[in-house]
Amino acid sequence: MKDVAVIGIGMTKFGELWNKSIKDIFVEASLKAIDNAGVDHIDSMYVGAMSSGLFVGQEHIAAVMADYLGMGPVPSTHVESACASGGMAFRQAYLDVASGNSEIVLAAGVEKMNDGADATAVLATAADQEYEVYNGITFPGLYAMMANAHMHDFKTTPEQLAAVAVKNHHNGFNNPNAQFRSEITIDTVLNSTLVADPLHLLDCSPVTDGGAAVILCPLDMAKNFTDKAVKIIASTQASGTISLYERESFTSIKAVVKAAEKAYKQANLKPSDIDFAEVHDCFTISEIIVSEDLGFFNKGKGGFAVQEGKTSIETGEIPINTSGGLKSKGHPVGATGIAQVIELYEQLTEQAGKRQVKNAHIGMAQNMGGSGASCTINILEAL
Amino acid sequence: MKDVAVIGIGMTKFGELWNKSIKDIFVEASLKAIDNAGVDHIDSMYVGAMSSGLFVGQEHIAAVMADYLGMGPVPSTHVESACASGGMAFRQAYLDVASGNSEIVLAAGVEKMNDGADATAVLATAADQEYEVYNGITFPGLYAMMANAHMHDFKTTPEQLAAVAVKNHHNGFNNPNAQFRSEITIDTVLNSTLVADPLHLLDCSPVTDGGAAVILCPLDMAKNFTDKAVKIIASTQASGTISLYERESFTSIKAVVKAAEKAYKQANLKPSDIDFAEVHDCFTISEIIVSEDLGFFNKGKGGFAVQEGKTSIETGEIPINTSGGLKSKGHPVGATGIAQVIELYEQLTEQAGKRQVKNAHIGMAQNMGGSGASCTINILEAL
Numbered sequence: 138m139k140d141v142a143v144i145g146i147g148m149t150k151f152g153e154l155w156n157k158s159i160k161d162i163f164v165e166a167s168l169k170a171i172d173n174a175g176v177d178h179i180d181s182m183y184v185g186a187m188s189s190g191l192f193v194g195q196e197h198i199a200a201v202m203a204d205y206l207g208m209g210p211v212p213s214t215h216v217e218s219a220c221a222s223g224g225m226a227f228r229q230a231y232l233d234v235a236s237g238n239s240e241i242v243l244a245a246g247v248e249k250m251n252d253g254a255d256a257t258a259v260l261a262t263a264a265d266q267e268y269e270v271y272n273g274i275t276f277p278g279l280y281a282m283m284a285n286a287h288m289h290d291f292k293t294t295p296e297q298l299a300a301v302a303v304k305n306h307h308n309g310f311n312n313p314n315a316q317f318r319s320e321i322t323i324d325t326v327l328n329s330t331l332v333a334d335p336l337h338l339l340d341c342s343p344v345t346d347g348g349a350a351v352i353l354c355p356l357d358m359a360k361n362f363t364d365k366a367v368k369i370i371a372s373t374q375a376s377g378t379i380s381l382y383e384r385e386s387f388t389s390i391k392a393v394v395k396a397a398e399k400a401y402k403q404a405n406l407k408p409s410d411i412d413f414a415e416v417h418d419c420f421t422i423s424e425i426i427v428s429e430d431l432g433f434f435n436k437g438k439g440g441f442a443v444q445e446g447k448t449s450i451e452t453g454e455i456p457i458n459t460s461g462g463l464k465s466k467g468h469p470v471g472a473t474g475i476a477q478v479i480e481l482y483e484q485l486t487e488q489a490g491k492r493q494v495k496n497a498h499i500g501m502a503q504n505m506g507g508s509g510a511s512c513t514i515n516i517l518e519a520l
Numbered sequence: 521m522k523d524v525a526v527i528g529i530g531m532t533k534f535g536e537l538w539n540k541s542i543k544d545i546f547v548e549a550s551l552k553a554i555d556n557a558g559v560d561h562i563d564s565m566y567v568g569a570m571s572s573g574l575f576v577g578q579e580h581i582a583a584v585m586a587d588y589l590g591m592g593p594v595p596s597t598h599v600e601s602a603c604a605s606g607g608m609a610f611r612q613a614y615l616d617v618a619s620g621n622s623e624i625v626l627a628a629g630v631e632k633m634n635d636g637a638d639a640t641a642v643l644a645t646a647a648d649q650e651y652e653v654y655n656g657i658t659f660p661g662l663y664a665m666m667a668n669a670h671m672h673d674f675k676t677t678p679e680q681l682a683a684v685a686v687k688n689h690h691n692g693f694n695n696p697n698a699q700f701r702s703e704i705t706i707d708t709v710l711n712s713t714l715v716a717d718p719l720h721l722l723d724c725s726p727v728t729d730g731g732a733a734v735i736l737c738p739l740d741m742a743k744n745f746t747d748k749a750v751k752i753i754a755s756t757q758a759s760g761t762i763s764l765y766e767r768e769s770f771t772s773i774k775a776v777v778k779a780a781e782k783a784y785k786q787a788n789l790k791p792s793d794i795d796f797a798e799v800h801d802c803f804t805i806s807e808i809i810v811s812e813d814l815g816f817f818n819k820g821k822g823g824f825a826v827q828e829g830k831t832s833i834e835t836g837e838i839p840i841n842t843s844g845g846l847k848s849k850g851h852p853v854g855a856t857g858i859a860q861v862i863e864l865y866e867q868l869t870e871q872a873g874k875r876q877v878k879n880a881h882i883g884m885a886q887n888m889g890g891s892g893a894s895c896t897i898n899i900l901e902a903l
Contacts, residue, residue: 210759210778218582
């Protein structure tokens, strides 16, 4: 398989984009990426979106977007894996280039969540409809159960959960594309509305509209277009149990563990080699669990690590969610996995401004679906 | 890129499967394919489904299916392109094997359309929501406009449209998995309820539940598992305009023409080299238009060709839809593209029983989404 590079990025501002349609959002992000990469055509495209059918009544979304982008007749493929749809689209684009089948490929994600649909109900379709959703569970409830288990087993505290939100809002304050650019405190989180005990409103990522896009090409072609290419050194994916009731543990996510094992093997790296990471903080507890499952901290120590500043840009050994994460940057579900890759690209090419991590050579993006039944991990390296 | 083979197949009966869930249907087809191929594991899987979100309230469908199939933690990816979702899933599986990334891959499609949802409204999400669906159009209406244009330009007759349905029901009569196993006549079609002039009820494919699955592996590994392998000699895809109003012509589908050009080039073949084909007959007019766009007949001659028996198993120079097609076999939209490949496999390995095409060495499957904004073409060759 060929080595593959990311050569350009583009995204919309994340937020409540009431005056833009899903097409507008997708096209804006994609044209920015095409322009940023300096390419004059694409050979194929992959579109990550969780549920354009339920959110805006539009399936066949990859063909729609190829048409509106003016890119027909290129092959355009929609990839869905709930909140991991963007990461999965990126991985299929990577395989398309790595195989030698295509050269210049657009991987883009989009979601238009604010358009009248009941977002909580739509998101719940990422859980098991027959055994979980039918009985009334929603995602705050699922992650609240995981949080309670983690607090029970490891003495993780509500203050530690809140520390994730405080850090990510701090990072997002310096991200011009973030939905929420406001510093918050532990007290702000703990005094916000209780959504599902122990998760408060500010422990939860928001409902967001947004689009994100990147351009991939063979590494040996990258210099034809840009001096700011970044190499993909691992792209892996795993699945796990869809429902919590099937799991041996609520405090570890098997798909994350498996995808990470494969990613470290593909890149020939260990966790301590990763300089910074974007991880899937749909709720504060998920950042803590995932930071343990990725091997950055021992199981049960993720909450303490955040509290001690080990994941902050300024003092951390492994800065996490330098973009602001899903929590502050926003979580347009299909776009999130691509936006994570964009943060890696900006950090690795030293374009992250006030969020810049010093000596950022290797970054990891971890994107997962539902309560973790699917996970994709991409590791990128500066050239 | 590596040569890739299909080494096993499995499908459910197509029809109204009221006592089976979408999971039951998917697992039944997939286990049959795994058993038929004689493999003891899979390395990854691709799931084609159009809209499990709108039909049964379940997104994240690839992770759900990996779990219920007992195949976690393998990577499992949902691919959607409306009614071409199955064919697109097959193509992504092909790329996964051809790239060398995976060896044994399951490509499966499923749709559970009979579960209370308004199937016509769900299917309409394959058209442009803002410019077509909002104004009231449904798919019978879109294809009726295409039929009227074809009748106007080329003197195609309602009897020629009906001849497609008669032929496909005749073929489906001999397919044990078909939804409708009943011979019909031209009069039966012309006397059936008018749905959208000139299309009668029996010009339209039905609403169907069903699943279909195949196993792919590198060609050089195929003999380890079976003496009934079939080689994939082309797998292509193209996109086009989503809405009819954007098109130069209603009587030709650009995505089909482009995907066919690429497929003939990849396989180094011309249309007359194809021994038989499964094409996307969601309506009788679509089989006629597509048979022209694939180069089997000159533009405008497709209706006459059917009427003259040129596409029948018994007398045809190019038998089309030997399985019964979407019209008689049924059209569980996400499964259709995979079911087409299954018919190719059965014909090329001489297991098609009373539907067997004599001297079948090369078969083509053409699967498209919506009114043709996406198309995938796969060409398979007997070994």
